[in-house]
Amino acid sequence: MEKNKFYITTPLYYVNASPHIGHSYTTIAADCLSRFMRAQLGKDNVFFLTGTDEHGQKVQKAADAGGMSPQEFADQTVSHFKSLWEKLGISYDYFIRTTDKKHVDFVSRVLEIVYEKGDIYEDEYEGLYCTPCEAFWTKMQAGDSLCPDCKRPVELIKEKNYFFKLAKYQDWLIDHIKKNPEFIKPEIRRNEVLSFLSLNKLDDLCISRPKERLGWGIPLPFSSGHVTYVWFDALVNYISAVGDFNNKGEYSSRWWPADVQLIGKDILRQHAVYWPIMLKALGVELPKTIFAHGWWMLGDSKMSKSRGNVVNPLDMAEKYGIDTYRYFLLRDVPFGLDGNFSEEAIIKRYNSDLANDLGNLVYRTLTMIEKYYQGKIPEPGPRDEKTKEIYNKIASLPEKIKIALADYNFGLALEEIWALINLANKHVEETKPWNLAKENRAGELQSFIRLLADVIKKVSEVLYPFMPDTAEAIKAQFGETEIKKGKPLFPRIET
RNA sequence: CGCGGGGUGGAGCAGCUUGGUAGCUCGUCAGGCUCAUAACCUGAAGGCCAGAGGUUCAAAUCCUCUCCCCGCAACCA
Secondary structure, eight states, rough: OOSOOEEOOOOEEESSSSOOOOHHHHHHHHHHHHHHHHHOGGGGEEEEEEEEEEEEEHHHHHHHTTOOOOHHHHHHHHHHHHHHHHHOOOOOOOEEEETSHHHHHHHHHHHHHHHTTTTTTEEEEEEEETTTTEEETTTTTTTTBBBTTTBBBBBBEEEEEEEEOOOGGGGHHHHHHHOOTTTTSHHHHHHHHHHHHHHHOOOOOEOETTHHHHHHHHHOOOOOOOOOOOOHHTTTTHHTTTEEEEETEEEEEEEOOOOOEEEEEEGHHHHIIIIHHHHHHHOOEEEEEEEOOOOEEEETOOOGGGGGGGOOHHHHHHOOOHHHHHHHHHSSTTSSSSSEOOOOHHHHHHIIIIIIIIIIIHHHHHHHHHHTTTTBOOOOOOOHHHHHHHHHHHHHHHHHHHHHHHOOHHHHHHHHHHHHHHHHHHHHHHHOOHHHHHHHHHHHHHHHHHHHHHHHHHHHHHHHOOHHHHHHHHHHHHSSSSSOOOSSSSOOOOO
16 A cells, blocks of 8 residues: 555445445445545545446346336436435545446447457357346256246256356466465455365356347447446446556556455455456456455344345434444454444444543543633643653554554554553543642643643544544544533443 | 364453463443543453364464354356
8 A cells, every 4th residue: 555646446336226334334444545545645646436337137127117217227326325425424536337428438448359359259158047037047056947036947048148268367367366465355365266266167257148138238349239247347447437548459547556446255256356357358457455345244144135134324324423333334343354233232332432432531631621721722741751651652653553554454443543542541540630730730730631632633633534523523622722622522322 | 075264251352373371342340530421540250262082391272073153156246
C-alpha cells in the first residue's frame, strides 16, 4: 500500500436483490481504507470504485416477475444501493453500472481483443438443463437427474457456444500465485486456490449464452446470436471504469492495477482464477492483492433470503447509529474470518467500547474542562515521566494503525486506538484530578487536563476512517481553545 | 481414505511456525474512587487447552490415531 496512488474496488453487486449486511461489510471496509489512504496520499491520489452488475438471467427473471424491463428493474435496485451508501457515509469516487454505455463498449472491445488473439473459440456445449429454472447443472449437482432447485427432471441438451481458454493459462496462474504471496489474501484463501488449481484441471469457460435463452446481456461482437456470460462482463468493470484501450489494443490507466480488490469468499474463484487469466489474455497487469473476507452468520446458519434471516443494514444503522454499525463490523471479527451477527453483540460492543470507554472518557474530560477551566482548554503544563510516556503513545499511534491496516487488520487498528483510550481512563484514576484541584496543585492539574484533551484530539483524528461522524462530533466538541460539551456521544443502552 | 478450516475457564477469541509460569475481551463476584453515561480503576473466582497414544528433562504447542463441528467440490453473481 505504499506508492503514490491507491486504487481499491468492491465487487459489483448483483442487482437481483436488495443490499444486505454482506454488501455493506465489504463496502464499509473499502470506505475505511479509502479514507485512511486519502489522509496518507492526498485526496486526489485515491480511487474507490463500487457499482452494480446488472446483466444476466436472474435479473431478467426478477424483472419479468415484477412486470418491468430489466433496465427499469436494475434502475430501481441501483437506487436502493446508492441511497444505502449515502446513508452509511460511503465515500466512493465512482459508481459503475455494467449497463453504462462505456462499459458495454469496453466489454465488446475486450471480447474482440481476446477473440483476435485466439483465446476464444466456438464449440458445442453439452449439459444437463432444467427448462423451468433455466439453469444448467453439473453431473455432480444433478446426480439423480433431478434439478437440485426444483426437483424436476433435467434433460441433456447441446448448444453452440463460445469458450474462453482458461486451461491454457493454468500453469502460468499457479506460478504467479506462488511467486506473489500478496496476490491472494488471507493466506487460507491463497492455499485454497492453490490447492484447487493444483488438484484439478481447469475446463475452458463458457462465456456466451444463446440469445433465445437469455436476451439481457452484452452482445458478442463476433456472433449476433449470443450475449456475454455475466461474469465475463462484470469482472471487466475494474478496468473499464478507470482506463481505455488504444487502437492497438493496449490498455492504459492512471489507476490500474488495483492496489486491492475486496471480495467476499463466495466469489473467490471468479476473482482469483477467471479474472487474472482474463487480464493475462488481454495483456493487462494483474491487481496487486485480492482480499477475500469472511461471512456474517446469523446464529449457526448462513444468511440467506430463502431462510428469511437477512439483516437489513439500514435498519441496524438507524437503530444503533451508522458509526456504531461500522465500528461493530470492523471491530468484532477479524477481517477474513466468518463472524456471528446479532443485535446483542452490537449492544455489547456499543456499551463497553463506545459508551463506557470512548464516550465516557470524552464526557468526563469535557466536564473537567468546564469545571476547572471554565470551558477553555488549558495550555500545556510541565510534564512528568508518566505524562511524557503518554505523549509518546499519542505520537506513535498513527504508525501502529498504518501497520495494522497495511495488513487489512481493522480490528487490531481499533484495538490500538482503544489501548490509548483505556490508558487515559486509567491515568485519570491514578492522577486523581479532583484532589489536585482541592490541593491547589494548578500546574499538575493543567498539564493533566491538557494531556487528556490532546489524547482525545488524536483519537478523533485516527478514528476518522472508521467512524467519520464520531470523529467530526468530537472535533466539534474540542475546539482550538474552547470546548462545547453537549450531550454524551454514546448514551448507554439499557438492556 | 476428495480438499480445507476449526474444537482452549460461562460466551467470543489469541497462543501452536521457532516446545519450558495458559493470555485477551465480555460476563460473574469483592473492593476503591467520584471528574464521568450505576460509567472509571484495582483485585478475585473459574480451564486436566475435544479424546487416546507417542517423542522429550519438558507439549495447548511436534508425531500418530479417534470423535465432533463448519466450509468448498467448477458454466446457477
